[in-house]
Structures are given as structure tokens and as C-alpha cells.
Amino acid sequence: MMKMNCTEFQDTLAAYIEGTLDAGMTSVCRHHLDTCTDCRSLEESSVKLQQRLLKRGRLASDISLADSVMERIRTQEIPESTREPERSTFMSKLLKWRWSLGMGAMATAAVMILFAIFATPSVQVAGAEILARGANAVEKLFSIHLRGKFRFPWVGM
Amino acid sequence: MEKTDLECIQRCRDGHGDDFRFLVQRYEKPLFAYLMCRLGNRALAQEAAQESLVRAYFGLPKLEKPESFHSWLIGIGARVALEFRRSSPKSAANVDELEFQPAATTEESQEYLLDEAIAMLPDSQRKVIMLRYYDDLSCQQIAERLRIPLGTVTKTLSRAYAELREQLPQTRSICAEVQ
Numbered sequence: 485m486m487k488m489n490c491t492e493f494q495d496t497l498a499a500y501i502e503g504t505l506d507a508g509m510t511s512v513c514r515h516h517l518d519t520c521t522d523c524r525s526l527e528e529s530s531v532k533l534q535q536r537l538l539k540r541g542r543l544a545s546d547i548s549l550a551d552s553v554m555e556r557i558r559t560q561e562i563p564e565s566t567r568e569p570e571r572s573t574f575m576s577k578l579l580k581w582r583w584s585l586g587m588g589a590m591a592t593a594a595v596m597i598l599f600a601i602f603a604t605p606s607v608q609v610a611g612a613e614i615l616a617r618g619a620n621a622v623e624k625l626f627s628i629h630l631r632g633k634f635r636f637p638w639v640g641m
Numbered sequence: 642m643e644k645t646d647l648e649c650i651q652r653c654r655d656g657h658g659d660d661f662r663f664l665v666q667r668y669e670k671p672l673f674a675y676l677m678c679r680l681g682n683r684a685l686a687q688e689a690a691q692e693s694l695v696r697a698y699f700g701l702p703k704l705e706k707p708e709s710f711h712s713w714l715i716g717i718g719a720r721v722a723l724e725f726r727r728s729s730p731k732s733a734a735n736v737d738e739l740e741f742q743p744a745a746t747t748e749e750s751q752e753y754l755l756d757e758a759i760a761m762l763p764d765s766q767r768k769v770i771m772l773r774y775y776d777d778l779s780c781q782q783i784a785e786r787l788r789i790p791l792g793t794v795t796k797t798l799s800r801a802y803a804e805l806r807e808q809l810p811q812t813r814s815i816c817a818e819v820q
Binding site: 494495496497498499502504526529530533534536537538540541543544545547548549550552553554556557558560 | 658659661662665666669670671673674677687690691694695698699752755756770773774775777779780781791792795796798799800801802803805806809
């Protein structure tokens with residue numbers, strides 16, 4: 485008899501449950517189920533799932549809402565009830581004031597940074613050093629620029 | 642040839658509101674079954690399904706992912722069910738009036754999770770599940786309707802079962818998110 489592995493069985497499971505397999509394949513599936521407890525448990529849970537789905541389908545079998553829904557849509561302008569009510573939650577308030585909160589946070593951060601720079605002596609020293617280096621660098625660049633101007637006066641004309 | 646959800650939604654957005662009828666016909670049953678499980682009363686579930694579909698129609702311009710129409714609709718249904726429960730708690734809570742009795746076991750009392758899991762399935766699997774169980778077609782009829790081989794239908798169904806088996810114990814209620 486032809487053998488089947490678990491992956492093959494799992495792909496064939498619905499066909500087996502639905503009874504769309506031919507006799508040969510059905511007996512191959514049965515043989516696999518006799519020898520594999522995992523697949524047997526899968527088959528049992530799938531049958532249960534199928535029963536639940538069938539029950540679900542029966543529950544709604546006679547429902548037809550298209551006419552009434554389309555009629556309501558046609559006759560109704562956007563009614564009050566379809567509008568999402570404005571619920572004042574913490575998150576909605578947060579969302580509403582997001583720009584103000586963001587700007588406020590940035591301003592606070594800027595104040596704190598400035599405070600740290602001007603109030604802390606060690607940071608002041610470091611800041612002064614950085615400014616001095618910057619000034620030196622600008623001076624050097626300027627002198628290089630001037631030397632270039634004297635050497636090559638046509639550049640930049 | 643049947644119009645896809647995307648085509649219907651696009652047509653509705655372009656002002657052809659009548660095309661919403663196709664979407665109603667496609668999703669009224671799963672939506673009703675879901676609301677029936679949530680509300681337990683047939684008349685209330687029918688009213689809630691209508692309300693959800695009308696809201697869905699007017700909410701179409703806001704729908705960001707048209708390919709997720711089904712799960713979006715179930716989400717609207719969850720909100721409507723919650724509102725219905727709040728506005729008429731007696732009709733939903735009085736067990737004597739319930740036509741669809743909530744089952745005793747946890748698994749069955751959370752039966753609506755099955756609909757939420759179906760709504761989250763990949764498109765091809767969801768389509769086959771809906772045709773099989775809500776339109777009550779056999780696998781052979783589904784194959785003819787979709788013009789695909791019977792083997793593809795059963796294989797897709799097998800994969801949908803596997804996906805549902807995997808999803809169901811972990812399905813987080815859409816309604817829980819709404820709450």
C-alpha cells in the first residue's frame with residue numbers, strides 16, 4: 485500500500501474530512517491515521533472545527549440584509565448615529581494637544597540644555613574651549629582665503 | 642466574473658454606491674453570525690448587522706486597507722454590539738430571552754472568536770471558508786465557482802483549518818481592543 489507522510493496527510497485533511505477522495509486515497513489516509521497519533525489528534529480537532537463552522541453557517545443561513553441596508557443608505561443622509569462620537573479619552577486629548585505638547589517638550593529641553601551649559605562650570609570651560617577652537621579655525625580659514633586671494637587675484641572675479 | 646472587495650470599494654468611493662450591495666451580500670452572514678454570538682438575540686443581531694453595514698458604507702472613505710474590509714467590518718460590528726449591549730443591557734443579558742444560548746464551556750462561550758479568526762485569514766483561505774460554510778457550497782461547487790481545481794480547494798481548506806486551529810486559542814478579541 486502507498487504510504488503517506490504527515491505533511492501530505494495534513495494537505496489532504498480537508499479532502500479526507502469532506503469525503504472528496506477516491507477509495508484508494510481514503511484507505512491510505514486511514515492507514516496513516518492508524519499509525520500517527522499527532523495526525524489523528526489533528527483530524528479530531530479539524531472535525532470539531534468543521535462542526536462549529538457548519539453550525540455557524542446554519543445560524544445565518546436565512547439572513548438577507550442587502551435590500552434593507554441599501555434602502556437605509558439611500559434614504560439616510562449621514563445620520564448622527566453613523567458618526568463616530570467624539571469621546572474625550574486621555575489618548576484623544578493627547579492627540580488633540582500633540583503639537584503644543586511637542587513644542588513644550590522641545591522648549592523645556594532647550595532651557596535645560598542652556599541651563600546646563602551656563603550653570604555648570606566644567607561645561608562652561610569646555611564650551612569656552614570649543615568656542616576658542618572654533619574661532620582659531622575660522623581665523624586659519626580666513627587667512628588661507630586671503631593668501632589665496634593675494635596669490636591668485638583673478639580667482640573669484 | 643465576481644467583483645473583488647477592492648473593486649467594489651473603489652466603485653463605491655467613486656460614487657457608485659449601489660456596488661456596496663455586493664459587499665453586503667458577501668459579508669452579511671458572517672457578520673450576522675458574529676453578532677448573534679455576541680448579542681444572543683436574533684432580532685438584535687439583525688438590527689446590529691444592519692447598523693454595522695450602514696456605518697461601514699459611510700466609513701468607506703476612511704478605510705485605509707481595503708483588502709482588510711472583512712476584519713474592519715467585524716471591528717465595526719464589535720463596536721455596534723457593545724453599544725447595543727449598553728443601550729439595552731436587559732435584552733442582551735437576560736438569559737431567558739436569548740435565542741442562541743451561550744454555551745457553558747469557555748471555548749464555546751467565546752464562539753465569536755471564530756469569526757474574528759476567519760476575518761483574519763489570508764484572502765484565498767477566507768474566501769473558500771466563506772463559500773463552504775456561509776454559502777453552503779460543496780468543494781466541487783467552490784472549484785467551479787472559482788475556476789480552480791478541486792485539489793486546490795481542499796488544500797486551501799486544509800490550510801485554513803490549520804491556520805484557524807493555530808489562531809483560535811490565541812485570538813485576541815477585536816472587541817477587547819475596542820473596549
